[in-house]
Amino acid sequence: MQSFLQYRRFQKHVAAQYERDRVKAQALNGNETSTSASAFSSAPTLHLTQNDVNTDSRDPEKAEFSKGGDEAHLQKNESILESEPPTENAGRNPLDTVTTAHTNQSIGTAIGTTLTGIEVRKRSTKEGGEGNVFVVGYEGENDSMNPRNWSKTTRIGATINIAFIGWIVGFASSIDSAALPQASAEFGVSEVTESLATGLFLIGFGVGALFAGPVSETVGRNPVYIATLTLYMLFIMASALAPNIGSQLAFRFIAGCFASTPLTCAGGSISDLWSPMERVYAFPVFANAAFMGPVFGPVVGGFIASSPLISWRWTEWITLIISGLVLFLITFFQPETYAPILLKWKAAHLRTLTGDSRYRGAVEIISETFLHRLGRALYRPFLLTVREPIILLFALYLTVIYIILFTFLNGYTFIFTETYHFTQGLTGLSFLGIGIGLCFASLLVPIIYTRAQHDLAHIRRTGGDRLPPESRLWFAMLGAPAIPISLFWMGWTAYPSISPWSPLAASVLFGYGILCVFISCYQYIIDSYEAFSASALASVTLIRYVVAGGMVEVAIPFYERLGVQDTLTVLGCLSALLVPVPYAFYRWGRRIRMWSRYAVV
Known part of the structure; x- marks a missing residue:
């Protein structure tokens, strides 16, 4: 409309x-x-x-x-x-x-x-x-007519709509994990098998991301949002009605493919609406919502699954209802923002x-066909991953973060249910600690914005006109150490003799760290690769979701065999190895970009 x-x-x-x-x-x-x-x-x-x-x-x-x-x-x-x-x-x-x-x-x-x-x-x-x-x-x-010249009220409203998209598809990705015991019992399969409902949804996310760019470049942002949200909702409904485990897994995978397209285009819509300096404020709004979705999924799903009044299938019906409200907002209130289409x-x-x-x-007047753009979208992400150390390292960093986050979907059962005897609903509620940490990360925005303005003024006095991409790494440098610290803290204090408030407090620090790293990684890649940023982000999205989806299947055996303490120690060590990445690129990023055939200098 x-x-x-x-x-x-x-x-x-x-x-x-x-x-x-x-x-x-x-x-x-x-x-x-x-x-x-x-x-x-x-x-x-x-x-x-x-x-x-x-x-x-x-x-x-x-x-x-x-x-x-x-x-x-x-x-x-x-x-x-x-x-x-x-x-x-x-x-x-x-x-x-x-x-x-x-x-x-x-x-x-x-x-x-x-x-x-x-x-x-x-x-x-x-x-x-x-x-x-x-x-x-x-x-x-x-x-x-330029979206960046629209009133702030219009742009803020459009940004909130985009954030809702990020929230609901993230919510859909994790809510099923809270109903593993009930769903596996109904289908007569193990919990590891039923966890494929979450894992395949995430893998579908990664696969669908490859097709988002060519489609949005052809028809614009809004048709992509409306069409793919509609199709995603149809397959969420099909998942709710699935008669057996095979059909449920198939429907969840297809739903994930369609869910990734609006999520992938959302970052482009933010860039359509806001200048690079304004994105210091605008992008964290979307990033926060994108992480809040997976956090709130288990919160709602845990209470649905444990309720004697409704079936576990209401995890899908609730997702469908909220998705319908988001689709209504996008259809009737979201303007088209993609400049080539305008x-x-x-x-x-x-x-x-x-x-x-x-x-x-x-x-x-560009003679490039849709199939040609699609072909490039399918091969260029892999080409950039192999040739570009920036993309490879940041993809690895985000992949580790997503592995930890989505293995928590099953791991919290071991951390809180088995250790502290939390109920199923209360275990889901424990994910709010991560959500609180996400909000704390947002408090850095005014500080970093002030720093960016100061640095930009200095650059302009010396004849420049823009901040270097390395300025986007401030979030990560302030948040990266928090991730391994939080995992060591949680793992080494998750004992029945220690208050559950200790691992809950550690989860707050984890939420703070992952949002800081996510904001920096995405914005650094966009600023570094400009014309190739869509392919670069498709590569990062594909890698992190496919690997995270596969690791969801490993989570239950991982926690069962190693135990909570050793599992979180391994994950903490893995994340600690990547903490130097943002500092290294802040110091040598310009030199690395000079070696690249795709990055800007």
């Missing part, structure tokens, strides 16, 4: 700009309409290559393909750029026909080259033929107003 209203607003905005600038076009064309149609002069045109289109902005997620004001366009376009063959018209003097065709073409060309935000360049053969094409961009940095709409309105087919959004 919001996309439809947005499309209509674009129509009015473009019509107003067209009327405003048409007078300039007629003034430019006035002398030429009185000359012969055969006399043409060619003015130099602005040639934009595909690389220019992709790299004009320092922040590729903004996708502003052209900039400029009226003065630049008037200077650039003081003569007619192109002529088209005249058409014959019965009943009219041939000379009049030629003159009229020339006049209409000249006026159309003059309007195209006078409109602010339109860049003119030659169309290559690969792009569909020869001649000029009018590449449509925003009117300027203050264009009200500019495609603008170009379509200009073609309708002028009758000139040369108006094109940058995405429309």
Whole structure:
């Protein structure tokens, strides 16, 4: 609904700009309409290559393909750029026909080259033929149609909607883990087998992430959100109705595939709405929600599973109901934010107003097919993982964090139920400690924002204009040591003779650490790889979810054979090995980026 209203607003905005600038076009064309149609002069045109289109902005997620004001366009376009063959018209003097065709073409060309935000360049053969094409961009940095220039109320509302998406799909990934005893008893399988319902959902997350980029680049963010959330809900419903373990596992895997697509696109939507500096505040909102989902899943699921009044299958029904509310918000209140699609709409309105087919959004003149983009999306993440140490190490770091987090889904039963004899509902409630830690990590945002402003002011005084990607690592450097400390603390104090408040307090420190690392990893990769960030993040997402999904199956035997203390010690040592990663990249990150063929310097 919001996309439809947005499309209509674009129509009015473009019509107003067209009327405003048409007078300039007629003034430019006035002398030429009185000359012969055969006399043409060619003015130099602005040639934009595909690389220019992709790299004009320092922040590729903004996708502003052209900039400029009226003065630049008037200077650039003081003569007619192109002529088209005249058409014959019965009943009219041939000379009049030629003159009229020339006049209409000249006026159309003059309007195209006078409109602010339109860049003119030659169309290559690969792009569909020869001649000029009018590449449509925003009117300027203050264009009200640019999502980053919307009111803060609108942008905050859109960000909250995106955060809800991250929350609910994370919630769906973990809620089944709280009902393992009841579900396994009904299906007649072991708890290890039933835990595949969680593991396969996570693996589906990783697989689906590969397809998110090409789809959103073709149709925009909102169609992806609406379509994939709808399909995900259908398979969640199918999971609730599953008659046997095989169908449940199949439906959960497919639901995970569709759930990952909106989650993967959400980071891009945040970048569409907020500048790099503003994302210091905006991205933690989404990151917090994305982690809160898996935390709240066991909280709700534990009480549902232990209730004598309802079936364990209500874990799926509750997920479906909340997902429906999120889908309602997205459908009726979420605007489209993907700049290439917005500019495609603008170009379509200009073609309708002028009758000139040369108006094109940058995405429309790229000859790359959807299948080609999909093929690149499938191989490039693996290529980047092999060649880029930045991606490899940060993917490894996030994978370890997700292994720990999702093995807790089964491990908390050993830590709190068996050690302290917590009920099933109270064990689920214990996950709130991690949630409290996530909130504590958010308290760092004002401190880091102030530091970023101070550093940016210094950089501008020395002639620079942006913070280096390494500035994004401050969160991780303040939070990384907390992860192994929390695991050692929890493991070495989880004894019946020690109060359960000790491991609960340790879980708060764990939540604080994982959010700090997640924020830094994601934003560092986006800033370091810019045009390749979608492929880089797809690689990180695929690796961490597939491995974490597999480790869910290992969690129960792991805790059973090693015990709580040794299991958490092993996980703590593993996370401790990766603590130096953000510090190393903060010190040598620029040098490493200089060696890369994909990263920016």
